Amino acid sequence: MQLKIQYYALMREQAGRSEEILDTSAATPADLYGELLARYGFTLGREQLKVAVNNEFSDWSRPLAAGDAVVFIPPVAGG
Amino acid sequence: MQLKIQYYALMREQAGRSEEILDTSAATPADLYGELLARYGFTLGREQLKVAVNNEFSDWSRPLAAGDAVVFIPPVAGG
Amino acid sequence: MHFRFTQSAIDTDSARRELLTLSAGGYVSFEGWVRDHNEGLEVTRLEYESFQELGVKEGERIIDEALRRFPVKHALCIHRLGSLALSDMAVWVGVSSAHRGEAFDACRFIIDEVKHRVPIWKKEHYRGGDSGWVNCERCAAAPTYAHQHA
């Protein structure tokens, strides 16, 4: 299935892109992060991230559906 | 001896003046307030006031000297 | 002069600029506005007066205490005097610091102390024509209770 992934901040720089459409068999955001970590060599571990699906915070174990938009959220630093 | 008395807020209205030079034998601010209370019928008791002599907070029992400027300070309400 | 009185509208932009410094990351300000009610009565306007000679001294002491108690960069308080309408700004306090926590603490300390210690009096005018000196009229009738809402 196809997912839309958006990257921000450090992860955008490490992925070398701000978004992509990905063909994947990842069933959950946790699976998907494992796949992307191997591909891009992100320095942030999953335990340091939050994840959003379709512009809302999500569990790591939520089942993903075709067309979902996924964003991994590094530690924030607003203000 | 002569003292300068300044009145503010409710006490200014009750005394009908904002300052006066007074000939008095009052030895302390406490004595002086007793004298003025009798004259002007202030509604505030001494325990509700603070007193300043020569632009600084003072004890009620401080000896007064000729030329001292005395201000009785009703409960404040800034802000 | 870190504590001042003014007879005209408080210029907060200019006051804020006095607190700017490259090492400050947080800035907290408080404004006291004339509100349309107090203790159940409808307020239409206010008059403030002060014993200014002692007021500025006590105000400066409060700012000095705040600068000693809290690791902040700069602090400033301006209190307006005279006749004020609803929504007018009666008092302004600004504090800049490296970190925000201290700026909040110092700003709150300053306004709390100013309200309790600086010789400033406020006469409220109410709908219907009555008026009264806040903390003075009722405390005259009931002195032991009065200091609780001073």
Add this chain to the structure above:
Amino acid sequence: MHFRFTQSAIDTDSARRELLTLSAGGYVSFEGWVRDHNEGLEVTRLEYESFQELGVKEGERIIDEALRRFPVKHALCIHRLGSLALSDMAVWVGVSSAHRGEAFDACRFIIDEVKHRVPIWKKEHYRGGDSGWVNCERCAAAPTYAHQHA
């Protein structure tokens, strides 16, 4: 919209006017300024970016929580994005209320929660040419410590 992003300078006068109400007697505002140092390093400029779709939602939730927890009148937060110079204002929070205590509490709650929950990232540029994403570079090296200074 009680939480907004802007790419240009934050207009605090206009934002403050949204909070004015005749029943408010106290107004507290917080400004976060770009400071010239952070954790021992000399900062020369900053870049902020956000996942804005979620950021505004989470920001609005924070304001709603503040309005439920504290009896205040109005609250508003504006966060700037893009490239900022030293002394630029990165974030502004304003709260109006009948009494000052709640305005201080609500303002502090909002800025604390915004800093911890809204997906905003800050890249610091240091004297000498280095740069780093705050809370991300060091936490990558030492994850258990990192969340303490998030």
